[in-house]
Amino acid sequence: MKLDTVQIHQFRNLANVEISPSDSLNFIFGKNGSGKSSLLEAIHYLGFGRSFRTSKHKNVIQYDAQKFSIFALSSDEKGSVKLGMSRSTSDELVVSVNGNKSNRMSELVSQLPIQIFTPQSSELVLGSPSLRRRFLDWGLFHVEQSFGQSSQNYQKILKQKNALLRKSSYMPASDYPQQMAFWDKQIVKEGEMLTKQRKAYLEAILEHINSNLVHFLPEFSVEISYHRGWEKEATLEEAILKKSEKDIKNGYLSVGPHKADLRIRTNGVDVAEVLSRGQLRMLVAALQLAQIQFLKERTNKSTVFLLDDVGAELDETKRELFIDKLLEINSQLFISAIEKSQLPFINKYKNKKMFHVEHGRMREES
Numbered sequence: 001m002k003l004d005t006v007q008i009h010q011f012r013n014l015a016n017v018e019i020s021p022s023d024s025l026n027f028i029f030g031k032n033g034s035g036k037s038s039l040l041e042a043i044h045y046l047g048f049g050r051s052f053r054t055s056k057h058k059n060v061i062q063y064d065a066q067k068f069s070i071f072a073l074s075s076d077e078k079g080s081v082k083l084g085m086s087r088s089t090s091d092e093l094v095v096s097v098n099g100n101k102s103n104r105m106s107e108l109v110s111q112l113p114i115q116i117f118t119p120q121s122s123e124l125v126l127g128s129p130s131l132r133r134r135f136l137d138w139g140l141f142h143v144e145q146s147f148g149q150s151s152q153n154y155q156k157i158l159k160q161k162n163a164l165l166r167k168s169s170y171m172p173a174s175d176y177p178q179q180m181a182f183w184d185k186q187i188v189k190e191g192e193m194l195t196k197q198r199k200a201y202l203e204a205i206l207e208h209i210n211s212n213l214v215h216f217l218p219e220f221s222v223e224i225s226y227h228r229g230w231e232k233e234a235t236l237e238e239a240i241l242k243k244s245e246k247d248i249k250n251g252y253l254s255v256g257p258h259k260a261d262l263r264i265r266t267n268g269v270d271v272a273e274v275l276s277r278g279q280l281r282m283l284v285a286a287l288q289l290a291q292i293q294f295l296k297e298r299t300n301k302s303t304v305f306l307l308d309d310v311g312a313e314l315d316e317t318k319r320e321l322f323i324d325k326l327l328e329i330n331s332q333l334f335i336s337a338i339e340k341s342q343l344p345f346i347n348k349y350k351n352k353k354m355f356h357v358e359h360g361r362m363r364e365e366s
């Protein structure tokens with residue numbers, strides 16, 4: 001899917017913006033504070049239902065406005081779809097797909113695979129395991145139709161199990177084992193399925209990750225493995241039993257795929273301890289690229305890729321390489337930079353549009 005038109009209203013300093021982007025390359029130039037990241041942030045909302053800069057939707061609504069809204073016309077060879085969403089200061093969400101309104105973000109995010117790469121992207125490696133789980137789950141969500149539902153099921157069951165763990169200390173002893181066994185059985189069933197899907201997905205994208213790393217980080221050999229969230233030799237059922245006393249005390253389940261992680265090492269050492277900031281970003285670029293290469297290969301879906309502040313911490317050859325690799329798989333790119341001098345190779349691209357942002361207003365350069 002590509003974005004044919006994007007309209008943004010009352011989103012940060014973008015009062016009223018409408019663009020018809022190129023289906024290939026879009027460059028957004030402008031001074032600090034002009035609104036470049038806000039444009040990418042608004043597009044990001046269509047693919048994730050949230051910002052990449054704040055967890056509070058209110059913060060992106062224009063000062064003194066009551067809501068923000070974003071509309072887009074998106075298309076691929078199968079047809080086009082009208083997408084829209086708005087959020088108000090009271091946090092009311094309205095999503096619309098071809099005019100059908102709902103308040104379920106999942107209806108929108110399944111339409112349009114969007115990825116983002118920012119100066120903070122190295123957090124994927126340095127940050128908490130939840131970011132790496134989210135990375136795997138994003139890929140699975142767009143490749144496996146059933147994954148969204150099974151992941152939601154697991155989260156619901158986990159909530160029930162945790163509620164029971166919290167209640168267990170004051171429940172009648174006779175009720176407790178039966179109820180616990182019921183939820184454990186569900187956790188094991190859904191948890192093992194999720195683990196199997198994540199492992200198979202990682203296995204499938206590893207080939208792409210490794211071939212990207214040859215270009216992005218040629219001086220390192222990187223090993224990536226999936227840690228499923230409970231000890232090696234045990235089944236999930238055994239691990240849950242083993243931890244039950246401690247989990248009752250703490251009031252939450254400490255083992256399962258909600259504790260899974262990706263371990264990323266070079267020569268047996270955590271990459272976070274060895275790679276420079278720029279190298280970590282290249283590693284993340286190789287990981288993200290692998291996901292969308294695999295998505296394209298498996299489903300023929302193209303991704304909208306947002307590259308915010310591309311000048312930061314990537315050297316010029318790597319910037320060019322990343323853009324070229326993304327174009328190879330027919331991605332639609334939105335690239336923000338302060339000035340053109342950060343992209344001296346820009347003239348080689350024919351199918352491109354350039355936008356200049358000033359005080360929240362966008363002008364297409366001819």
Ligand SMILES: Nc1ncnc2c1ncn2[C@@H]1O[C@H](COP(=O)(O)OP(=O)(O)OP(=O)(O)O)[C@@H](O)[C@H]1O
Nearest residue numbers: 012013032033034035036037038059060061062063
């Ligand atoms: N809710 C809001 N309403 C109106 N303006 C806002 C709001 N939140 C932030 N701003 C302002 O919007 C402007 C655009 O910010 P943005 O982060 O998009 O700039 P940018 O062009 O990416 O800058 P930089 O190059 O410094 O990263 C800033 O001046 C910021 O202070």
